[in-house]
Amino acid sequence: MSLLEKLYNINVGYIIIAGIALAALLFKFLLQYAEEGNFVLVILLGIAIGFVATLITRVVKNQRYLQQIK
Numbered sequence: 001m002s003l004l005e006k007l008y009n010i011n012v013g014y015i016i017i018a019g020i021a022l023a024a025l026l027f028k029f030l031l032q033y034a035e036e037g038n039f040v041l042v043i044l045l046g047i048a049i050g051f052v053a054t055l056i057t058r059v060v061k062n063q064r065y066l067q068q069i070k
Contacts, residue, residue, distance in 0.1 A: 008063055019056035023049055 030045040 008059065008066060012060055012063055015056060015059055019052055023052050026052065 026045050026049045030042055030049070033041040033045065
């Protein structure tokens with residue numbers, strides 16, 4: 001069972017709360033490194049925030065799709 005298959009079986013609310021917390025933490029680090037002037041880490045953290053948002057969207061979309069099939 002892959003990680004995405006495990007995520008499909010978890011309640012959507014838990015996934016959204018965990019995603020918001022993770023994105024907020026990454027955004028905090030992004031602002032911290034922006035103040036220090038570290039351009040590379042700002043870009044990498046921006047990509048990581050986008051990845052988290054994409055993962056949350058994909059999981060929610062697929063959970064709704066699987067509920068419609070049942």
